[in-house]
Amino acid sequence: MKMIARLFAVVMPMAAAVADVEWKAAAAKVVITPAEPMILSGFAGREVPAEGTAMDLFAKSLVIEDAAGGRLVIVTLDLVEVPAQLRSVIAAGLKTRYGLAGEALLMNCSHTHCGPELRYTELEFLGLDPGRRERCLRYNAWLEQRIAGTIDEAMGRLEPVAIAHGRARCGFAMNRRLKNDQPGGEPYLNRPNPDGVVDHEVPVLTVKDSEGRLEAVVFGYACHNTTLNFKLWHGDYAGHAQQLIEESHPGTLALFMMGCGGDQNAYPRSLPVFSFRHGQSLATAVEAVLDAGPKPLHGTLRIGWDTARLTYESIPTAAEIEGRLATGAGYEPAYATYLRRWDEKRLYAIRNGGLRDHYDYPVQVVRFGEDLTLVALSGETCVDYSLRLKREYRGPGALWVAGYSNDVLAYIPSQRVLHEGGYEARRAMMYWSNPLHPSAFADTIEESIMGTVGRLLGP
Numbered sequence: 001m002k003m004i005a006r007l008f009a010v011v012m013p014m015a016a017a018v019a020d021v022e023w024k025a026a027a028a029k030v031v032i033t034p035a036e037p038m039i040l041s042g043f044a045g046r047e048v049p050a051e052g053t054a055m056d057l058f059a060k061s062l063v064i065e066d067a068a069g070g071r072l073v074i075v076t077l078d079l080v081e082v083p084a085q086l087r088s089v090i091a092a093g094l095k096t097r098y099g100l101a102g103e104a105l106l107m108n109c110s111h112t113h114c115g116p117e118l119r120y121t122e123l124e125f126l127g128l129d130p131g132r133r134e135r136c137l138r139y140n141a142w143l144e145q146r147i148a149g150t151i152d153e154a155m156g157r158l159e160p161v162a163i164a165h166g167r168a169r170c171g172f173a174m175n176r177r178l179k180n181d182q183p184g185g186e187p188y189l190n191r192p193n194p195d196g197v198v199d200h201e202v203p204v205l206t207v208k209d210s211e212g213r214l215e216a217v218v219f220g221y222a223c224h225n226t227t228l229n230f231k232l233w234h235g236d237y238a239g240h241a242q243q244l245i246e247e248s249h250p251g252t253l254a255l256f257m258m259g260c261g262g263d264q265n266a267y268p269r270s271l272p273v274f275s276f277r278h279g280q281s282l283a284t285a286v287e288a289v290l291d292a293g294p295k296p297l298h299g300t301l302r303i304g305w306d307t308a309r310l311t312y313e314s315i316p317t318a319a320e321i322e323g324r325l326a327t328g329a330g331y332e333p334a335y336a337t338y339l340r341r342w343d344e345k346r347l348y349a350i351r352n353g354g355l356r357d358h359y360d361y362p363v364q365v366v367r368f369g370e371d372l373t374l375v376a377l378s379g380e381t382c383v384d385y386s387l388r389l390k391r392e393y394r395g396p397g398a399l400w401v402a403g404y405s406n407d408v409l410a411y412i413p414s415q416r417v418l419h420e421g422g423y424e425a426r427r428a429m430m431y432w433s434n435p436l437h438p439s440a441f442a443d444t445i446e447e448s449i450m451g452t453v454g455r456l457l458g459p
């Protein structure tokens, strides 16, 4: 009798635990620091190979499965961008190996400027030496394999978990668009603007196993990872924050998800110590959420995916470009080299199939039951998007807005930023060749993206 009672005491809670499994999850990480000398990405004019590693770069994958078998795969990268081609390869692998639809994959990059260049198209190799091309292609293939490896590892050991969401705040991000009061030049300068709009929210998703151990924590922040501009591999403040969280919670994986930080910089910057301090401050905000106790998430996953049709201000003709290239007329002296290079690429594109006349901009919406909705926007999304979405959101549950997801195709200005002008509005377009854009975006961009998000969120 005593024996049976003991057996029941052991068996009953286990049976209850199995019946209660709402979520399963697992996470894995891998180093993606280039083994070969590669060019650093991010800052125009710093086209030099990295001289070494100050901090390893990581790819991390978190697979979440609901009780109905629905799956979400989150991949975060300590890299400057998520090229559409990279995402396609990873999504195709998910389809083949797990039968998962592409919309189940959410890829986000930290936008560190101390990571390697990512080049996928022949257009991007125009004028570059063949050795550089080969190194880029080798890195792409290696990276794809490494990322797929982390997904397979996580898929292979899904276990019952509890997931929860909470929020804190962190203050080092500052708006970086300062109105230029001097005559001439850019209307807005890339300088700290303490009066500008910011989004200081730190959304956090926690994953705990059945024993309450923290398996993974995903956290977001809307700010460029540009504190550092040295010639070493490094994850910048997001790298420090992830490392500090993982050190404080052995066995936990910390995944940074970039928010709408297109027009946000960390200040102060340039010195490595500031990168560390910003990372510390962000990690502390995450700890605040862990300490306060995030709210458990219930229900099932519902994932929506659609594209917004973005159009352009104008589409140049071959004759216009040939005229500029022949005479040099119309190139602002300070940017002549880059403008000329952009024209050469646009002309190459026209002669090899034509310039695009629109861009299908991916929008992804992930719902965790009625408790949390995650909107993942593509591109270097400016902060107006997350602020507006949070202002207009009517629920249910909390809203998390990530930028820099799935296809980092260009800066994504709001209508306000586009009308104001400056770097994020149009200047940055000339540096972009994957994809190559014919001109700045038309000023319908914000309504187009917001309309698509609205349709995915439903009434």
Ligand SMILES: [Zn+2]
Binding pocket: 111, 224, 262, 380
């Ligand atoms: Zn940027």
